[in-house]
Amino acid sequence: MxxxxxxxxxxxxxxxxxxxxxxxxxxxxxxxxxxxxxxxxxxxxxxxxxxxxxxxxxxxxxxxxxxxxxxxxxxxxxxxxxxxxxxxxxxxxxxxxxxxxxxxxxxxxxxxxxxxxxxxxxxxxxxxxxxxxxxxxxxxxxxxxxxxxxxxxxxxxxxxxPIRRNMRGKRGEKPDRNFNIFVFGGSRGARSINNAVLQLLPYLEAFKQTVLYHQTGGEDFERIKGGYEGFGTSHQVFAFTDEMEKYYNLADVVVARAGASTIFELAYFGKPAILVPYPFSAGGHQWKNASYVERAGGGHVIGNDELSGERLYTAITELRENPEELGRMSENIRSIYVxxxxxxxxxxxxxxxx
Structure with a gap:
């Protein structure tokens, strides 16, 4: 055929x-x-x-x-x-x-x-x-x-x-005891998410054993990399990665846009999410995708116009201090995957x- x-x-x-x-x-x-x-x-x-x-x-x-x-x-x-x-x-x-x-x-x-x-x-x-x-x-x-x-x-x-073949079969146990946050806005990054993470950094200074993995996109890489200077939170900042499965497996929580491919990758790896829908998606489809995940109990939604370091800190703190809730969210988002x-x-x- x-x-x-x-x-x-x-x-x-x-x-x-x-x-x-x-x-x-x-x-x-x-x-x-x-x-x-x-x-x-x-x-x-x-x-x-x-x-x-x-x-x-x-x-x-x-x-x-x-x-x-x-x-x-x-x-x-x-x-x-x-x-x-x-x-x-x-x-x-x-x-x-x-x-x-x-x-x-x-x-x-x-x-x-x-x-x-x-x-x-x-x-x-x-x-x-x-x-x-x-x-x-x-x-x-x-x-x-x-x-x-x-x-x-x-x-x-x-x-x-369908998710990418190089991700299937790559689910693994989290390899460390840190609280790991993976941030990305798609292959090109997302300026509003990048800016909010820079605002988040002072808040994270109080957290011990917390690591931030941040894919910035190529256009914003140098600016965001420089923005981390002077802050003590452990981090890896990179423009792009071909090893998404590595960072999904490391993450306790993921901050991302709400495209369907992203949501099904999160579901495959069972990762609770803080979703920031792209505000200009056709027909507002990312907002509706994100709302579906939130109703299923697999994530929280923050509107792009409401996004700030303080809002991220509040959402992350709630998850960091409630491991049982984090576990429930993991199971809930996993239920979306087919x-x-x-x-x-x-x-x-x-x-x-x-």
Whole structure:
């Protein structure tokens, strides 16, 4: 079987797509390739995982003026026309859209050509594109069980969100008795979180056996690294890491944004979280993801406009001084994780393609 996966724009769409591709390609006789844009992270990431990437035009849905809407329609038409050519040339047996604007023209082209089409929705609240496409595709795979009630879909399957293969099987016991805090804002960092951590440092001086692991992102690294000078709290500050599993295993608590991939990685490692949703995420989806975790008892939510060193200190102190509550939160967030999500997606496609 030959599978086309449309994924791009952000790592939140790309990494789950790569996980599905790896699971699909593990079966002999199967072939998988990707479509994406020439300007997203997919241009670097997908070939780096050994998969072929065919580029088409796709643009996010932005603006409300008639001119903006006209540009969006023209971009979708152009991308769909390109995707039709790709599908006719490559002849995939099935098409999987991983959400976001890069999926739209490819799934539309597949539907026009009567190919079996599927989509995966990473977030609690589906985006506009997936809400519309869910009505037409063979099946919609969802990460969070709550998502089903927001869809009018022919077939909804709760698979969970696939996490990166290099993380699976890497859960381990915490190797020390320190209270460890892991902070990150995604691969590019998050300036508001970085600033709040600098404000937090004076408060942490009173804590013994506390270590801060801080991924700053490349743009903010030198400034934040310099901000730690003069403070006694043990720390490691780095721009980026390819060893996320190492820091998840070290952490007692994690401070992070609330993208679906981050939440499912936290769930896999069972790490209580202080979530700071990105305020400009499409449709406010990060806030809704974070609220789901908080309702499940796996984390606390701090709004980006409320974030400060004092707020972080209050939340961290509460967890540090209540190890039983920390343990309950660990179990609660772990309950969100769905084992073998990528295999569930693969089996869901194979069972519905004759």
């Amino acid at each position: 030959k599978l086309l996966i449309a994924a791009g724009g952000t790592g939140g769409h790309i990494f789950p797509g790569v996980s599905v591709a790896e699971a699909f390609a593990a079966d002999k006789g199967n072939e998988v390739f990707f479509t994406g844009t020439p300007y997203g992270l997919e241009e670097r990431l997908i070939p780096g995982y050994g998969f072929r990437l065919i580029k088409i035009e796709a643009k996010p849905f932005t603006g409300r003026s008639p001119a903006d809407k006209a540009k969006t329609v023209l971009a979708v038409v152009k991308g769909t026309t390109q995707a039709i050519r790709v599908i006719k040339t490559e002849k995939p047996d099935a098409i999987l859209g991983m959400g976001g604007f890069t999926s739209v023209p490819v799934v539309l082209a597949g539907l026009l050509l009567r190919k079996p089409c599927f989509i995966h929705e990473q977030n609690v609240i589906p985006g506009m594109a997936n809400k519309l496409l869910a009505r037409k595709v063979k099946a919609t795979f969802i990460s969070f069980d709550d998502t089903a009630k927001y869809l009018r879909a022919r077939d909804v399957i709760h698979t969970g969100n 084992e073998d999500a990528e295999q569930k997606v693969v089996r869901g496609i194979q069972a519905r393609v004759s």
